[in-house]
Amino acid sequence: MKKTKTVHPKETHKPKRAFITGITGQDGSWLADFLLGMGYEVHGLIRRASSFNTERINHIYQDPHIHGVHLFLHYGDLSDSSGLFKLLSQVKPDEIYNLGAQSHVRVSFDQPEYTGEVTGVGTIKLLEAMRETCPKARFYQASSSELYGGLDCPPKGYTEKSPFHPRSPYGVAKLYSFWAAKNYREAYGLHISNGILFNHESERRGETFVTRKITRAIGRIKVGLQKSLYLGNLDAKRDWGDAKEFVKAMWMMLQQKTADDYVIATGKTYSIKEFLEVSFGYAGLDWKKHVKFDERYLRPSEVDYLLGDASKAKKAFGWHNETTFEQLVERMVDHDFELAKKEKKSVS
Ligand code: NAP
């Protein structure tokens, strides 16, 4: 990838400070790994829960009593504006990454109002806190290809100029956040960028999203812990990339002199059926013998087709994906086979 002109934080005396909402999620955990590797001091917002929700970041967590710690976790919630305000005034970050969200599209139909509160209005709460307490910070908003809705896709994929037509309460909430971010950039001259990211997956993907649901099932079928896998619509197509590579694009956006909006995608699209063929095939299994249909996984309105064109990001800061679809699938299958073996051991 082309190098950006930014000075590497490790080369400066004072480390740059980042604040991440959603640090316990797939992207937040990869981004924290990446920023710590770049010498950043990382502050993450975590939700108080009655059970541990920090599994994805346990490997980088250090006891705060130890000298020289670079990762700090703070309790908070995107619905709690006074808490966000207090936190940002204490932390005074150089960069803010807003990744926190109720991010499941199917669930957003069951919890539309809650999704609107967190995934939509939560963003404006954070933007207001930034405007009041640290207006010089740079802000990344986790926008989504769900904004496009899968209709009238140009042959090379959706671009930053394509019209939006969200097809779920999640998409509608993300649309609100997209425009809130853009409006705060225009109205107040703040450095705020939207990353319009197409689907990105990894071995840290939540287990109810379709790719990880499939690779988890493959591992469990292989070791004899499961026989069938229940899925919904197998014909939808997604532009699936590697989450590890996608979080780097978030950082690259914030290193640009001027804030802007960028599509991040691989430019290739595959159906759920194709994902099943490649993943089950790699594991030496026939998906047709295991996959069953369950209508509860259908959505009242579906996004049938997603393909993204990331030419603008490539031209501006040299981002492009490297991991192929097959490499990503194989990495996830391998990981989840190992996980299933451990699971099997613990129950036998
Ligand atoms: P994820 O794994 O579902 O993580 C979501 C994160 O948000 C978790 O850390 C979660 O905390 C946190 N969160 C949920 N509700 C919150 C609240 N009320 N206050 C504060 N934090 C809250 O999602 P992801 O895949 O990492 O995606 C990161 C962001 O990118 C999300 O905004 C998502 O909508 C967006 N996005 C994702 C993709 C994709 O393909 N992955 C594509 C485009 C955009 P808990 O761990 O406590 O649940």
Ligand code: G4F
């Ligand atoms: O894996 P999914 O749930 O991801 P979806 O709906 O594309 O949303 C993800 O990507 C968005 C970016 O485009 C993000 F903004 C969002 O936060 C999230 O990360 O579903 C993918 C496809 C859908 O067409 C769905 O109908 O898989 C289909 N599918 C078929 N059976 C299923 C299932 N999806 C899930 N989750 N579970 C199933 O059993």
